[in-house]
Amino acid sequence: MELNEKITRKRTNGDIQEFLLRCCRPEDLEAILTLQTLVKTSLGGYGEIFVEDTREELAESLELDCCIGAWADGKLAAFTLSIANRISDRNLARKLGVADEGLADYVTYDTTFVHPDFRGFGLQQYFMPLKDRDARERGASYALCTVSPDNPHSLYNTQATGFQVVRRCTMYGGVDRFILEKSVGQGG
Numbered sequence: 415m416e417l418n419e420k421i422t423r424k425r426t427n428g429d430i431q432e433f434l435l436r437c438c439r440p441e442d443l444e445a446i447l448t449l450q451t452l453v454k455t456s457l458g459g460y461g462e463i464f465v466e467d468t469r470e471e472l473a474e475s476l477e478l479d480c481c482i483g484a485w486a487d488g489k490l491a492a493f494t495l496s497i498a499n500r501i502s503d504r505n506l507a508r509k510l511g512v513a514d515e516g517l518a519d520y521v522t523y524d525t526t527f528v529h530p531d532f533r534g535f536g537l538q539q540y541f542m543p544l545k546d547r548d549a550r551e552r553g554a555s556y557a558l559c560t561v562s563p564d565n566p567h568s569l570y571n572t573q574a575t576g577f578q579v580v581r582r583c584t585m586y587g588g589v590d591r592f593i594l595e596k597s598v599g600q601g602g
């Protein structure tokens with residue numbers, strides 16, 4: 415997907431911020447890892463709601479998947495990642511029992527994190543139609559994601575953009591998660 419866009423976003427308190435959105439490249443890996451660590455640390459005792467991707471997973475995704483960054487004043491402020499509709503253990507459809515032949519129908523919205531200084535500009539929701547567009551371009555029909563039942567902000571944002579809970583299970587080595595699904599087909 416081609417993406418290189420300047421957007422201006424407003425918080426409910428009136429703050430205004432400009433972001434540059436573009437697809438991430440392999441050379442962005444260190445900035446993504448640094449932001450991911452900062453976000454995880456900022457959650458303190460609530461860390462279980464956010465499971466980090468490994469360096470290897472992020473490096474793989476920068477080659478194969480849809481990785482979008484939002485830069486504010488030249489620094490990475492937010493990141494989101496959709497795993498392509500490919501045969502992989504990272505394709506969440508496997509967790510729902512979909513066989514390899516069916517995985518091309520499903521993308522996985524794997525992670526989104528926003529620097530604490532840039533929360534409240536609605537970036538998680540803004541990213542959604544961009545990932546939907548990428549999913550359609552790749553020929554997928556459905557998107558899946560996981561959200562912790564204890565993560566009200568992420569749960570609100572995913573449901574507000576069309577996702578519905580289809581299952582609740584223990585994942586990622588022992589944490590509670592909803593699996594959510596939505597259609598991304600034409601008009602979906």
Ligand SMILES: CC(C)(COP(=O)(O)OP(=O)(O)OC[C@H]1O[C@@H](n2cnc3c(N)ncnc32)[C@H](O)[C@@H]1OP(=O)(O)O)[C@@H](O)C(=O)NCCC(=O)NCCS
Pocket residue numbers: 425426427453463464524525526527528529532533534535536537538539561565567568571
């Ligand atoms: C979930 C997350 C991506 C949402 O970021 P966002 O898109 O900037 O959030 P929104 O713009 O929807 O925020 C809406 C409101 O909730 C508040 N909010 C958002 N995330 C919050 C958080 N983690 N803690 C407290 N308040 C938060 C915002 O300040 C805003 O408040 P306001 O309406 O009074 O202005 C962000 O909180 C985050 O990075 N969390 C940690 C990582 C995570 O849980 N990722 C999702 C699972 S992969």
